[in-house]
Amino acid sequence: MYSEPRLRPVSLNAAAQAACASLPLAPALPALRVGMIGLGTVGMGTWSVLQRNQSLIAARAGRGIELVALAVRDRVRAAEKLGDAALGNVELTSDPHYVATHPDIDVLVEVAGGTGPAHDWVQAALAAGKHVVTANKALLATHGEALAASAATHGRQLAYEAAVAGSIPIIKTLREALAANRIDAVAGILNGTSNYILTRMRDAGLDFEQALAEAQALGYAEADPTFDVDGIDAAHKLTLLAANAFGVPVNFDAVHVEGIRDLQRADIAAAAELGYAVKLLAVARRRGNALELRVHPALVDQRNPLAHIHGATNGVSVHGDASGAAFYSGAGAGGEPTASAVVADLIDLARLPVDNVRGRGHGVPTLGTHVREGDAPHVLPMAEVVASQMLCVACDKGLCESGTVRALERSGLQVLRRKWVHAGEQGAAPALVLLTAPVADAVAGRAVQQLQAHGGPIVRRLRVHAEG
Ligand SMILES: NC(=O)c1ccc[n+]([C@@H]2O[C@H](COP(=O)([O-])OP(=O)(O)OC[C@H]3O[C@@H](n4cnc5c(N)ncnc54)[C@H](O)[C@@H]3O)[C@@H](O)[C@H]2O)c1
Ligand SMILES: N[C@@H](CCO)C(=O)O
Numbered sequence: 001m002y003s004e005p006r007l008r009p010v011s012l013n014a015a016a017q018a019a020c021a022s023l024p025l026a027p028a029l030p031a032l033r034v035g036m037i038g039l040g041t042v043g044m045g046t047w048s049v050l051q052r053n054q055s056l057i058a059a060r061a062g063r064g065i066e067l068v069a070l071a072v073r074d075r076v077r078a079a080e081k082l083g084d085a086a087l088g089n090v091e092l093t094s095d096p097h098y099v100a101t102h103p104d105i106d107v108l109v110e111v112a113g114g115t116g117p118a119h120d121w122v123q124a125a126l127a128a129g130k131h132v133v134t135a136n137k138a139l140l141a142t143h144g145e146a147l148a149a150s151a152a153t154h155g156r157q158l159a160y161e162a163a164v165a166g167s168i169p170i171i172k173t174l175r176e177a178l179a180a181n182r183i184d185a186v187a188g189i190l191n192g193t194s195n196y197i198l199t200r201m202r203d204a205g206l207d208f209e210q211a212l213a214e215a216q217a218l219g220y221a222e223a224d225p226t227f228d229v230d231g232i233d234a235a236h237k238l239t240l241l242a243a244n245a246f247g248v249p250v251n252f253d254a255v256h257v258e259g260i261r262d263l264q265r266a267d268i269a270a271a272a273e274l275g276y277a278v279k280l281l282a283v284a285r286r287r288g289n290a291l292e293l294r295v296h297p298a299l300v301d302q303r304n305p306l307a308h309i310h311g312a313t314n315g316v317s318v319h320g321d322a323s324g325a326a327f328y329s330g331a332g333a334g335g336e337p338t339a340s341a342v343v344a345d346l347i348d349l350a351r352l353p354v355d356n357v358r359g360r361g362h363g364v365p366t367l368g369t370h371v372r373e374g375d376a377p378h379v380l381p382m383a384e385v386v387a388s389q390m391l392c393v394a395c396d397k398g399l400c401e402s403g404t405v406r407a408l409e410r411s412g413l414q415v416l417r418r419k420w421v422h423a424g425e426q427g428a429a430p431a432l433v434l435l436t437a438p439v440a441d442a443v444a445g446r447a448v449q450q451l452q453a454h455g456g457p458i459v460r461r462l463r464v465h466a467e468g
Helices: 014-021 041-052 054-061 075-082 096-100 117-127 137-153 170-177 192-203 208-217 232-246 265-273 335-351 401-410 441-452
Strands: 032-037 065-071 091-093 107-110 131-134 183-189 276-287 290-301 313-320 324-331 389-394 415-421 431-436 458-464
Touching (some): 032 096, 032 335, 041 054, 041 065, 054 065, 117 137, 131 335, 192 276, 401 415, 401 441
Parallel strands (some): 032 107, 065 091, 290 458
Antiparallel strands (some): 183 276, 276 290
């Protein structure tokens, strides 16, 4: 339950106080009091948005939103960064647990990251009766079920719009706007860093490491960027989308995960020759009673809007049985785009009735459903996922074409298109690029292995994304 109205002055600026005073419906509501852990890219973005838009946020929330306590690693540096005047009454500490359980806060904002201490802080905050807003998808993908249960037990909200697709309100869209639908498929570019890298490799000819360094400098990458480039971050996000779209438990281990580390500029160029963009795609899709749950590089047809998502932008397509197809895009990473979602969650919390009854069990469920269906779809093994394949075969023009195609066909692949493409570095030999009919992943993998065996040509394989 929110605490009773307080008489102590809040450190809202004059405009915010005026906005609150002129609210006809909620003139006497106390400010929503916030404790925050972390003042990095997202923490700083949240600070800036709360400061800059204070009065319009108060007007929309129906009351002020006041930062009361802030945990940082280095208090002196933080005080210098924020300035004494702006800090006002905000209590600066290096003790996150103190902030999580601070008696004067209603909400904990966790934007420090990680899955160890952050788990303890969030649990402690919920147990102490605080709502929690977090951008931490790694935490939720690993402990989401337990944390959601804890939030329900304590009658508190665990809000995480910022954890998936940056500024795009995709959690709210699936959980609320599309709640009437049976969702058939969700496919998205969910990692800004890897999409930025792919874009810079293609457009500026940067190599992988240069493009990654740029993404890090721009504040897009995770503290451990292997999470970005190895598909792990996108898989964390996909688990949250799948829970909300399909009512399945959050289960990171069930996702098939591949990243972009091994992609070559030649793959991107070969795909372009066939009319495709290469994207790191996260897909959750019904197949009968099963669910595909996978993250891997994929060829996306140029007619699909996902092919035109560049830089750190994210895009998500959703197909619902009633809504039909919808597409959402926006900034997927960075301080203020992510803060936009953090602060929107705070505004939602500020709008809750002040006498919100603890543990009532109604309202918006953390993971999209109050009741899990007994027949929730099981996850389809990657080996059984069916997709067309692009194969780039490094072999001698004129010598290998028909032999390669015959060998692949003996292994169960049907070649639909073939083209010799100059896709490698300047002066490199052309590669034979083949497009196959849809085939089970295990069959495609075996066919490539057999072709490469006994000194055969090197074959690079990429799956083609099929809509629907
Ligand atoms: N950067 C983005 O674009 C983005 C977008 C969406 C979600 N996220 C998520 O938001 C969270 C924060 O990301 P970020 O990019 O701001 O990271 P960051 O590394 O820039 O900032 C994290 C901050 O938390 C602080 N911190 C860590 N442990 C602390 C402790 N024990 N006490 C006090 N301070 C502590 C660090 O010193 C750092 O300043 C992560 O969970 C990340 O996955 C980031
Ligand atoms: N590292 C993440 C941040 C946003 O979640 C990304 O690049 O998408």
